[in-house]
Amino acid sequence: MSSLWHPFADMHSVANAELIIRSGKGVVITDVHGRDYLDATASLWYCNVGYGRQEIADRVAAQMTQLHAYSNFGAFATEATIQLADRLAALSPMEDTVVFFGAGGSDAVDTAAKLARRYWDLLGKPGKRVIVSREHGYHGMHGWGTSLAGIPGNKAGYGGAFIDEVIHVGVGDTEGLGALFEQRGHEIAAFIGEPVIGAGGVIAPEPHYWAEVNRLCREHDILLIADEVICGFGRMGEWFGSIAYGIQPDMMTFAKGVSSGYLPIGGVLVGKRVRAPFWDDPVPGGVFKHGYTYSGHAASAVAALANLDIVEREDLIGRVRTMTPILDRALRRLEGAPLVSEIRTVGLTGAVAFRPDLLAADPALADKVAAACIRHGVATRSIRGHAIQLSPAFVITEAELDAIVDGFGRALVEVAGA
Ligand SMILES: Cc1ncc(COP(=O)(O)O)c(C=O)c1O
Known part of the structure; x- marks a missing residue:
């Protein structure tokens, strides 16, 4: 167990379950065991130009x-x-x-x-x-x-x-x-x-x-x-x-x-x-x-x-404009997926919100889905306890976005079937 007190974390459960990230390139982060994850959130909405920028x-x-x-x-x-x-x-x-x-x-x-x-x-x-x-x-x-x-x-x-x-x-x-x-x-x-x-x-x-x-x-x-x-x-x-x-x-x-x-x-x-x-x-x-x-x-x-x-x-703001409808289209593939009540997107951001009746029965649902996403190779997190977040780096490709949404989809099926 490390001595790190994690922000916004229940240390009782996190202390023995840290996910330690060692490196990053583009929109991919890699943990200390060599496992790769697509970073769906640009860390905390900030890594717009992607990881590993030598300059x-x-x-x-x-x-x-x-x-x-x-x-x-x-x-x-x-x-x-x-x-x-x-x-x-x-x-x-x-x-x-x-x-x-x-x-x-x-x-x-x-x-x-x-x-x-x-x-x-x-x-x-x-x-x-x-x-x-x-x-x-x-x-x-x-x-x-x-x-x-x-x-x-x-x-x-x-x-x-x-x-x-x-x-x-x-x-x-x-x-x-x-x-x-x-x-x-x-x-x-x-x-x-x-x-x-x-x-x-x-x-x-x-x-x-x-x-x-x-x-x-x-x-x-x-x-x-x-x-x-x-x-x-x-x-x-x-x-x-x-x-x-x-x-x-x-x-x-x-x-x-x-x-x-x-x-x-x-x-x-x-x-x-x-x-x-x-x-x-x-x-x-x-x-x-x-x-x-x-x-x-x-x-x-x-x-x-x-x-x-x-x-x-690199005209990354132009790129955001190009990718905005692509992100919307990709994420909307999850409309009608298990657990999902609503898909919201705006600019290069999106949220997959869960059904209020299921959240009332299990307030930890969004956290469980976020944890399942990580098992499926996609790093995300829950926001306001009711949704998971998508806010990738501006350099993301259409194929990477699709892979993130596929990971979200597999996590939803896993948690719904649990
Ligand atoms: C809109 C907004 N304001 C302020 C903050 C606080 O920023 P920081 O965490 O860098 O102190 C955040 C962080 O997510 C934010 O989203």
Whole structure:
């Protein structure tokens, strides 16, 4: 038994059943016994360019040799950090974007939430403190993220919310959102939402959802934060989910696909409006006293730059657009398969959801199917306890997608027959 405490794991059952991955190439990972698995999820939605990219490793090694990292606090910076900030600002759909870095998506969410409150405080409206989030939303596991969580199991057991000033609304409920803004807009700092809900179950927005959210936020003077941690950097067939859905955010949180996870990095893209009192039209005392030791880590920034070079050079976002209908077609072969209630796909993501009556009888059903998939050579996991996840690397081929769906199918038959 190892000493590793696994995230989101029942250690009682995992401690003697670790699946230890040793190497990866493309969309295939290999465990310590030499067994290969097709990686259906790009690890945790992040390995967009696939495993084993030598050029990222080489560029990171060169940066590490020269200077692995230096603080970006105060006036300090590194060249790589500035280069990445400028590159991301140029990709951003927001005007005059600036970038605040952290080490991942949870840092990004906490940064954006604090920045929203700091913004209103500087503008003389300290009463605007509440952040509104959605049912089924996932915004990381720091204090803010746990409170914003719309997946009940992820926030239970801590004796209440860490941050009380959070209100949840229904996933597509613009009427409820409008009524809430009407009633309590003077207390609300920001609305946060994933362009497409990821960990909560791969849920695409209704056609006019985001246009209405844009309108309501503007009408009630509420900041709009797009949580792009999964959707950002191509998974929806555009650089950002906000571009794909016409969202007009004031801030965008990002992580994962920016570096494909070659090194950890994330942050917040901040648009013209929120940057103004800190940068352009400074309000006395307008310093954002926030930051992390690894904000803008140089080697991580180089990993991100090298990753973005690959995404551009190989037109991997064009590839996502090509593969999107192929993924949809492949996964829909499981409609009518044992245990399955619904197939959902959007961009290069999908979920196979199980029948509610079977889940009620056996809450571990989705985990059992995920475990069976692994026995059939496909690495996936359950999401929100009701479905299994498909979110492959952008480099996946049609044959590999078909093989993943075949593995899912064999696992469903196995678990149904057990
Ligand atoms: C939409 C969203 N926001 C935030 C996070 C948190 O990111 P991290 O796990 O890097 O802290 C995630 C992680 O899955 C996510 O999907």
